Amino acid sequence: MTEQSVNGKPAKRIAALDLGTNSFHVVLVDIYPDGSFRTVDKLKEMVILAEKGMDNRLSEDAMDRGLAALKKIKILCDSQGVERILAYATSAIREAENGGEFIQRVIDEVGIKPLAISGQMEAKLIGHAVRHSVSIGNKPVLMVDIGGGSVEFIVANNVEFFYSVSKKLGVARMAARFVDHDPISKEEINKLKQHFKQELMDVAAVLKEFNVDTIIGSSGTMENIAAMIADRNSLTASMTLNELQFSAKEFKKFNKSFLKLDRTQRLKEDELEEKRVDIIAPGMVLLDYLIRTFNIEQVKISESALREGMVLHYIKNEKNNLDLELHASFSDPRRRSVYELLRKCDWHEEHSVHVSKMALKLFDELREELELPETDRELLEYATYMHDIGYYISHRKHHKHALYIIRNADLKGFKEDEIDIMANVARYHRRSTPKKRHKRYRKLDKELKDRVKKLSGILRVADGLDRSHYQNVQKMEIVNNEDDITLLITTQSDPELEIWGAMRKSYLFEEVTGKSLQIHRKEMGEVIEMTQPDPFPERKS
Helix, strand or coil: CCCHCCCCCCEEEEEEEECCCEEEEEEEEECCCCCEEEEEEEEEEECCCEECCCCCCCCHHHHHHHHHHHHHHHHHHHHHCCCEEEEEECCCHHHHCCHHHHHHHHHHHCCCCCCECCCHHHHHHHHHHHHCCCCCCCCEEEEEECCCCCCCEEEEECEEEEEEEEEEECCCHHHHCCCCCCCHHHHHHHHHHHHHHHHHHHHHHHHHHHCCCCEEEEEEEHHHHHHHHHHCCCCCCCCCCCEEEEHHHHHHHHHHHCCCCCHHHHHCCCCHHHHHHHCCHHHHHHHHHHHHHHCCEEEEEECCCHHHHHHHHHHHCCCCCCCCCCCCCCCCHHHHHHHHHHHHCCCHHHHHHEEEEHHHHHHHHHHHCCCCCCHHHHHHHHHHHHCCHHHCCCCCCCHHHHHHHHHHCCCCCCHHHHHHHHHHHHHHCEEEEEEEEECCHHCCCCHHHHHHHHHHHHHHHHCCCCCCCCCCCEEEEEEEECCEEEEEEEEECHHHHHHHHHCCCHHHHHHHHCCEEEEEEEECCCCCCCCCCCCCHHCCC
């Protein structure tokens, strides 16, 4: 299955290129008629423009590295049919006295025209990208994007931006100014923290006002820190770092040991990029300072940053020129990204919504009995919406296609475990029940397997109750007894197909509930007992 086969027809393909102090990073995206976008490729080239610190000039070697990286990026964009390259230059280029010379060389020698943006605009774009990618509630959070030359601080909730600023505290700048020893010395750590205290007085006042206890980190330094913590703590991060979360306690433990490592030892850290080995320490010290000073309880990661903010800004400004038919959107990135995927896959909306209502009614009745977390209600809802999107590829094995699409759709706002649950529940809405021989199911830990089985059991019955896809069941009542569960259904027409559809897939439901299932018709307030279909094919599967 190719990328294109699950994406429909994009309106335009563009590239967003971030010319940062440490790295040049491009993301290629397809923009769709509903205003959504999907990443089709990306490339990051470490260039370290400020290899000798931020001394107001880019060296010839640094400019040569930058130009070589941009030529690779231009080849990628041309080969992928990119129609427009958005290129923004940040701290190192914006501050260098020969930054204009470098930009002109990029135009002349590469054919890309970078714009040097202000720190304030950079912070604004990062804030929009993070909020687009990560679930944020009403309580304000602190977004922190640690770059090589600057660090952006944004205080926001899911509705409003309260504060944003760019500070010249990037890791390359701080390493050149404060770090001379390997490993970093206690004296250097203290000098860094004193510098942060002086530079962040305005940020401190805002954090105190809004009582922030969560940091959302973006960009390479924060992603590297998160990846190393995930590796040491066996956290799930093989598919995405987005929404990865670790506690202040976990970070403090890691930070204490990491800052004692010398260069040779740091190089052995699997998740640390080699070109960050000499500059990551100030980023660790900054995060430690923020956590300890402002009583931060947890840190989450956003894989979206400036580049995605550039794309969102472009879509907003160009929607008329692109002739986009923007659909009603959702502020919650979880629901928004699910609906964007559903529209791309031409989902069976009436059937899926109808099945979802019945599945959620069963969930509400059985949640405590099945010892499922309340949060699984939302995952079941989305899994039900997406259970038939595999039809977009083909009817045959569409349940397996759904698993693949959901796992590879870059859904925003979800932790990796949550994506795995939705994908597996959708996969098991038909045919085989979960088996150890199934690769994706086998890789789940015991607790996730248990939740997948219970949610799949519910979905199978609910899906069977709309076997015709014509929403024949108008009402469903649940009678939950000690040894059995009876569903009383009111239908528009004869219910035999719906009862057959649900009962033939009821084995897993009966297994996880420990009760037998009966389904009868209710008409004019009277229960009409129906013959229950037998045998059940899946009992033998």
